[in-house]
Amino acid sequence: MGWAQRxxxxxxxRGGVHPEPRKVSSIMKIFPGPNPEQVIIPLSQxxxxxxxxxVEIGDEVLVGQKxxxxxxxxxxxxxxxxxxxxxxxxxxxxxxxHDMLAIQITSDHLDRPSPDLxxxxxxxxxxxxxxxxxxxxxxxxxMGGAGFPTHVKLDTPADxxxxxxxxxxAECEPYLTGDYRVMLExxxxxxxxxxxxxxxxxxxxxxxxxxxxxPDVIRVMREAGGxxxxxxxxxxxxxxxxxxxxxxxxxxGREVPTGGLPRDVGASVSNVQTCYAVYDLFYNGRPLxxxxxxxxxxxxxxxxxxxxxxxxxxxxVIDYCGGMVGEPGKVILGGPMMGxxxxxxxxxxxxxxxxxxxxxxDTMLVEEPGHFTCIRCGRCxxxxxxxxxxxxxxSYADIGDWDALERFDLEECMECGCCAYICPTKNPxxxxxxxxxxxxxxxxxxxxxxxxxxxxxx
Amino acid sequence: xxxxxFTLAVSPHLHQKGQTIERGMTDVLIAxxxxxxxxxxxxxxxxxxxxxxxxLTACLTEVVMRWVLGRKHTLRDLSAVLTGVLFAFLLPATxxxxxxxxxxxxxxxxxxxxxxxxxxxxxxxxxxxRVALMVSPLWLYITKFPRPFFYRTVGFFTPVSVAIxxxxxxxxxxxxxxxxxxxxxxxxxxxxxxxKSGKMLATTISGPTPVGSTWVTVAGRPTFWAQFLGVHxxxxxxxxxxxxxxxxxxxxxxxxxxxxxxxGIFGAFLLVTLVTWNYPVFxxxxxxxxxxxxxxxxxxxxxxxxxxxxxIYGVGIGLTIALIRLWSPLPEGVxxxxxxWNVLTLLIDRYVAxxxxxxxxxxxxNRLPPYPKPGKAEPDKPxxxx
Numbered sequence: 001m002g003w004a005q006r007x008x009x010x011x012x013x014r015g016g017v018h019p020e021p022r023k024v025s026s027i028m029k030i031f032p033g034p035n036p037e038q039v040i041i042p043l044s045q046x047x048x049x050x051x052x053x054x055v056e057i058g059d060e061v062l063v064g065q066k067x068x069x070x071x072x073x074x075x076x077x078x079x080x081x082x083x084x085x086x087x088x089x090x091x092x093x094x095x096x097x098h099d100m101l102a103i104q105i106t107s108d109h110l111d112r113p114s115p116d117l118x119x120x121x122x123x124x125x126x127x128x129x130x131x132x133x134x135x136x137x138x139x140x141x142x143m144g145g146a147g148f149p150t151h152v153k154l155d156t157p158a159d160x161x162x163x164x165x166x167x168x169x170a171e172c173e174p175y176l177t178g179d180y181r182v183m184l185e186x187x188x189x190x191x192x193x194x195x196x197x198x199x200x201x202x203x204x205x206x207x208x209x210x211x212x213x214x215p216d217v218i219r220v221m222r223e224a225g226g227x228x229x230x231x232x233x234x235x236x237x238x239x240x241x242x243x244x245x246x247x248x249x250x251x252x253g254r255e256v257p258t259g260g261l262p263r264d265v266g267a268s269v270s271n272v273q274t275c276y277a278v279y280d281l282f283y284n285g286r287p288l289x290x291x292x293x294x295x296x297x298x299x300x301x302x303x304x305x306x307x308x309x310x311x312x313x314x315x316x317v318i319d320y321c322g323g324m325v326g327e328p329g330k331v332i333l334g335g336p337m338m339g340x341x342x343x344x345x346x347x348x349x350x351x352x353x354x355x356x357x358x359x360x361x362d363t364m365l366v367e368e369p370g371h372f373t374c375i376r377c378g379r380c381x382x383x384x385x386x387x388x389x390x391x392x393x394x395s396y397a398d399i400g401d402w403d404a405l406e407r408f409d410l411e412e413c414m415e416c417g418c419c420a421y422i423c424p425t426k427n428p429x430x431x432x433x434x435x436x437x438x439x440x441x442x443x444x445x446x447x448x449x450x451x452x453x454x455x456x457x458x
Numbered sequence: 459x460x461x462x463x464f465t466l467a468v469s470p471h472l473h474q475k476g477q478t479i480e481r482g483m484t485d486v487l488i489a490x491x492x493x494x495x496x497x498x499x500x501x502x503x504x505x506x507x508x509x510x511x512x513x514l515t516a517c518l519t520e521v522v523m524r525w526v527l528g529r530k531h532t533l534r535d536l537s538a539v540l541t542g543v544l545f546a547f548l549l550p551a552t553x554x555x556x557x558x559x560x561x562x563x564x565x566x567x568x569x570x571x572x573x574x575x576x577x578x579x580x581x582x583x584x585x586x587x588r589v590a591l592m593v594s595p596l597w598l599y600i601t602k603f604p605r606p607f608f609y610r611t612v613g614f615f616t617p618v619s620v621a622i623x624x625x626x627x628x629x630x631x632x633x634x635x636x637x638x639x640x641x642x643x644x645x646x647x648x649x650x651x652x653x654k655s656g657k658m659l660a661t662t663i664s665g666p667t668p669v670g671s672t673w674v675t676v677a678g679r680p681t682f683w684a685q686f687l688g689v690h691x692x693x694x695x696x697x698x699x700x701x702x703x704x705x706x707x708x709x710x711x712x713x714x715x716x717x718x719x720x721x722g723i724f725g726a727f728l729l730v731t732l733v734t735w736n737y738p739v740f741x742x743x744x745x746x747x748x749x750x751x752x753x754x755x756x757x758x759x760x761x762x763x764x765x766x767x768x769x770i771y772g773v774g775i776g777l778t779i780a781l782i783r784l785w786s787p788l789p790e791g792v793x794x795x796x797x798x799w800n801v802l803t804l805l806i807d808r809y810v811a812x813x814x815x816x817x818x819x820x821x822x823x824n825r826l827p828p829y830p831k832p833g834k835a836e837p838d839k840p841x842x843x844x
């Protein structure tokens with residue numbers, strides 16, 4: 001980078017940080033994951049109502065058979081990822097941190113497929129409503145991390161029109177390379193899945209956003225998407241580029257209004273792997289039973305991109321990759337910036353698990369700062385992609401001043417962690433903001449129960 | 459795998475390395491080095507002694523005050539060292555060293571530690587101490603600026619004689635403890651006091667520097683090059699614009715400071731000086747404007763956090779400096795202007811917010827609902843019976 005560009009960046013950029021990429025696994029092909037003895041499939045792997053089990057202990061299940069479903073609209077069914085016998089329906093550890101109801105299936109290692117879902121001959125001829133029904137049956141949710149049910153996202157309201165469907169190939173978290181490998185190896189499949197989603201959305205065009213540090217992916221995707229008129233946009237490389245709102249700002253130049261949805265600015269964002277899952281469902285008749293994730297970190301022997309069956313426990317994956325090295329420090333599901341540290345490796349891989357990062361105890365700690373008080377350097381304000389005031393939110397949450405906290409748009413914070421990453425005093429800003437969100441929610445619930453107006457504002 | 463072996467923490471699990479407070483303070487110290495070297499060249503060992511005593515007193519005060527207040531000492535973050543250097547830069551080289559020590563104590567002990575330590579102080583400590591000395595009986599000691607290249611050393615206990623009445627000759631008699639008379643210190647008016655006293659065109663300066671040379675014009679005021687390189691009288695750090703500019707470039711390159719504050723200060727100040735045509739170049743190059751704009755006003759703790767707030771703060775300081783210099787009896791107003799706006803920083807951060815991402819109808823002020831007023835709360839509604 002030239003000095004002029006460096007100076008410009010120093011003076012005028014706003015929002016986002018540049019963590020060290022550490023994407024050593026980007027050269028590794030996607031490899032099939034372990035074949036576990038047992039899988040634990042949580043009934044809540046998405047945003048929305050959790051599923052109810054539709055099988056009982058002792059039932060025989062096949063690969064792709066529906067084992068949990070919900071009558072709610074904002075929900076997605078779960079399917080068995082192995083064939084075998086249901087051996088337990090109870091609470092198991094969940095990557096979210098709480099124990100959740102899950103179905104344990106003991107595999108017979110035969111992987112007999114279920115005949116429930118069949119490939120569609122001409123998916124692009126289907127009516128949009130039919131596509132949405134099939135996407136729901138396939139249990140497809142957003143695989144970037146949030147896990148919003150895809151059929152809800154593909155349902156465009158009558159008063160809105162989607163101009164651009166964005167395929168999110170900006171994998172901005174360090175370590176993670178799953179989306180990168182999927183785009184490189186399955187570029188045509190991803191784009192065919194995106195075409196199906198575009199038909200359901202009624203979007204005018206498809207734009208793929210890829211960070212400029214991956215020229216090979218940009219070239220491959222341009223070759224694959226050229227015949228379909230699909231644009232591939234090279235994006236600046238900064239975290240959080242892959243966040244929905246930042247991506248829409250970068251590609252369409254529009255800001256999603258506060259408290260609004262991407263459809264309010266005529267955009268819809270889908271992850272690369274979601275598009276691949278849509279392709280897999282319509283062309284191969286397979287529901288969402290596996291996903292590509294990255295296993296990386298200095299605390300694990302083998303680094304790999306694996307296509308792992310959903311429900312495989314993390315300990316199975318870690319053993320498959322050669323086990324841990326050194327004293328184990330943290331096991332993180334997801335990326336290191338937004339992922340959740342786990343207390344046990346008994347948690348299963350779910351639909352939104354984009355990576356398993358194992359950090360060693362001796363290298364994961366940063367140097368202890370000589371000073372712990374906020375010194376008002378202003379970096380958190382400067383780096384916040386949502387232009388919030390992290391230091392004020394954190395300090396008000398720390399003292400529990402909920403009245404003052406109401407003044408800040410705490411709901412706008414997506415907990416990307418830029419503020420805590422950049423903080424020179426290493427203040428736990430994200431943690432305090434989470435405390436603030438929780439406190440506000442509790443306060444609102446309490447006021448609802450006392451006053452009963454329903455909107456929580458008394 | 460057994461549970462309970464792993465570390466649990468809230469994301470993010472990565473933190474930026476190297477960008478610590480120590481690093482920021484070191485950057486400012488590096489940026490101040492050229493100005494320090496120029497001060498030692500122009501004012502000799504006096505400058506070095508002043509800086510040394512200031513830094514040592516600041517560190518000692520920090521240790522003692524934190525011990526008295528029952529806190530862990532934080533010498534490691536180098537903020538005491540930086541405060542000491544900055545305070546020394548605000549003093550003339552002939553300041554008796556005990557006055558330096560008193561000022562450094564005021565800076566660290568009162569302006570910083572009594573407010574709660576680094577991060578909680580309202581005022582810039584160095585400026586606070588300087589202005590506190592200015593309004594105290596010690597003002598005599600810090601308002602007599604030696605002529606450049608006057609290398610006579612001043613000791614620790616040299617009290618200035620009360621009768622500084624030989625201003626005409628530009629000489630100050632320092633008298634020792636037991637009546638011993640120290641050699642005269644040859645003082646000179648600083649460029650801005652010349653400007654204020656209306657002597658810009660008079661030839662009142664006589665002394666070792668030949669009039670009409672590279673450094674002093676025939677009219678008696680310092681030339682452009684004297685101001686740029688630092689060969690004129692003034693306090694330690696403010697004399698050389700070149701050295702301060704080099705340091706400012708380093709700070710901007712390292713992103714230790716935000717460019718908006720100095721830009722606001724210089725822009726507003728230049729605008730007023732150009733409109734009133736009050737020697738724009740001369741006043742721009744003189745009187746600690748550069749030191750204040752790049753090293754004092756940009757202090758992390760006492761400047762606003764938001765971009766809008768930084769513009770308000772910078773422009774406000776620039777206008778205040780111009781107002782003080784033009785229409786007040788003080789020759790220069792950088793210190794007082796920055797201290798005033800340090801107080802207003804709290805108000806700016808309270809009311810001026812960043813425009814939210816996707817905010818409809820960008821507003822300049824924070825439009826969010828204000829705090830509920832006590833006594834105005836809604837009456838409790840009865841709980842509905844089931």
